[in-house]
Amino acid sequence: MRFTFRRGIHPEGRKHISSGIPLTDFPTPAQVYISLSQHIGAPAEPTVAVGDKVMAGTLIGKANGFVSANIFSSVSGTVKALMMRPTALGTKANHIEIENDGQYTKELLKPLEIINKESVIARVKEAGIVGMGGATFPTHVKLMPKNPVDTLLINAAECEPYITCDYRLCLEKAKEVVRGTELLMIALGVERAYIGIEDNKPDAIAALKDASTDNIGIIPLVTKYPQGAEKQLIYSILRRKVPVGGLPADIGVVVDNAHTAYAVYDAVDNNTPLYRRAMTVSGLAATPGNFWINTGVTYKEVFEKQEGLSDTAKVISGGPMMGFAQANLLPSVTKGTSSLLFLKESEFNEEPITPCINCARCANACPMRLMPMFIDQAALQDDIEELEKLNIMSCIECGSCSYSCPANRPLVMSIKRAKNLLRKQGGKK
Ligand code: SF4
Ligand code: SF4
Numbered sequence: 001m002r003f004t005f006r007r008g009i010h011p012e013g014r015k016h017i018s019s020g021i022p023l024t025d026f027p028t029p030a031q032v033y034i035s036l037s038q039h040i041g042a043p044a045e046p047t048v049a050v051g052d053k054v055m056a057g058t059l060i061g062k063a064n065g066f067v068s069a070n071i072f073s074s075v076s077g078t079v080k081a082l083m084m085r086p087t088a089l090g091t092k093a094n095h096i097e098i099e100n101d102g103q104y105t106k107e108l109l110k111p112l113e114i115i116n117k118e119s120v121i122a123r124v125k126e127a128g129i130v131g132m133g134g135a136t137f138p139t140h141v142k143l144m145p146k147n148p149v150d151t152l153l154i155n156a157a158e159c160e161p162y163i164t165c166d167y168r169l170c171l172e173k174a175k176e177v178v179r180g181t182e183l184l185m186i187a188l189g190v191e192r193a194y195i196g197i198e199d200n201k202p203d204a205i206a207a208l209k210d211a212s213t214d215n216i217g218i219i220p221l222v223t224k225y226p227q228g229a230e231k232q233l234i235y236s237i238l239r240r241k242v243p244v245g246g247l248p249a250d251i252g253v254v255v256d257n258a259h260t261a262y263a264v265y266d267a268v269d270n271n272t273p274l275y276r277r278a279m280t281v282s283g284l285a286a287t288p289g290n291f292w293i294n295t296g297v298t299y300k301e302v303f304e305k306q307e308g309l310s311d312t313a314k315v316i317s318g319g320p321m322m323g324f325a326q327a328n329l330l331p332s333v334t335k336g337t338s339s340l341l342f343l344k345e346s347e348f349n350e351e352p353i354t355p356c357i358n359c360a361r362c363a364n365a366c367p368m369r370l371m372p373m374f375i376d377q378a379a380l381q382d383d384i385e386e387l388e389k390l391n392i393m394s395c396i397e398c399g400s401c402s403y404s405c406p407a408n409r410p411l412v413m414s415i416k417r418a419k420n421l422l423r424k425q426g427g428k429k
Pocket of ligand 2: 359363372407
């Protein structure tokens with residue numbers, strides 16, 4: 001059986017730039033700026049004041065509600081300021097500036113006395129664990145689904161071009177990823193899990209197979225974009241379809257990222273809250289690598305370590321398909337920063353936008369079976385009724401349509417704008 005989904009695209013992977021480079025520690029600078037909004041949901045409330053001494057692992061922001069997550073210091077040192085700073089999404093959020101004393105003295109969580117459903121969920125919440133594939137949804141919320149769940153899927157697909165940090169993690173820390181998977185299974189009360197990983201990573205697949213147990217299957221997925229999108233992953237492995245407007249839990253499935261599973265292992269077995277992550281630095285203008293990097297390190301600090309400084313024409317946080325081009329280098333690394341790309345001009349398309357030629361390539365590429373060309377037209381006219389008819393809210397913003405368009409139509413941008421318009425209209429109603 002071929003584990004795949006319908007439609008999608010085959011962009012050039014460019015993983016070779018960084019895939020052969022093992023994870024090493026990224027040097028943490030004298031100052032870090034830790035965002036209190038590193039997750040989907042309410043920003044955390046600061047628990048420290050200027051002048052306070054902290055350790056790596058000290059709680060500095062408390063989750064503010066059910067859909068929110070705790071934030072921890074990534075260094076030991078002194079709190080210097082609380083301030084609003086830009087984020088990678090182009091918004092602003094409260095940050096805590098900490099002067100790093102270079103000692104990295106650690107504050108750990110209390111060891112769990114017993115490992116069961118309740119204690120693992122409580123630990124995931126306490127450790128501030130969120131979806132680390134980029135979605136940053138608080139993981140404890142996913143571990144308490146309203147509907148009964150029978151299967152856990154671990155997403156190690158890493159289908160975005162350039163990014164290789166999950167690949168290195170699965171290769172170098174396969175046992176830990178599998179252990180995290182077992183802990184997530186305990187939290188969900190399920191007896192079956194699958195780790196899905198694209199078949200262009202045979203050594204990581206072998207490492208995971210060696211480490212896995214009978215009830216955790218390792219599934220080599222067809223290499224195709226967006227294989228790592230939640231709905232496509234579920235269909236590829238289980239042939240189940242998430243209903244329109246529904247959640248994976250509605251069809252008995254929870255999906256977590258491989259790095260999230262690793263973070264759960266670290267929080268339960270090593271009592272370490274989430275304040276650092278694996279991140280890829282890549283692109284033809286980069287000095288490529290895969291790094292363990294502390295949250296709060298600014299993009300500027302990473303940029304200044306690149307040899308191709310003057311060749312950098314674009315900086316992207318995340319992958320080239322779903323990531324965010326950066327207007328400046330002030331944002332800092334968060335729990336969701338999977339990669340920073342430093343691209344030369346030759347790596348992206350700056351050709352002019354021309355009118356649609358009705359070729360339907362965008363529709364043929366869309367994994368959600370939408371009609372991007374009609375959505376684009378309705379979006380340009382702010383035609384809310386038509387946008388709803390065209391099921392715009394099912395768009396997963398994967399970018400396959402824009403990638404395929406010979407007229408260079410900025411389809412995803414148009415769809416995102418229209419979705420915001422629709423949300424505002426909904427708000428008014
Ligand atoms: S319409 Fe949305 S889901 Fe379909 S290809 Fe474009 S971005 Fe992806
Ligand atoms: S791919 Fe581009 S040109 Fe072709 S139908 Fe879609 S929007 Fe129009």
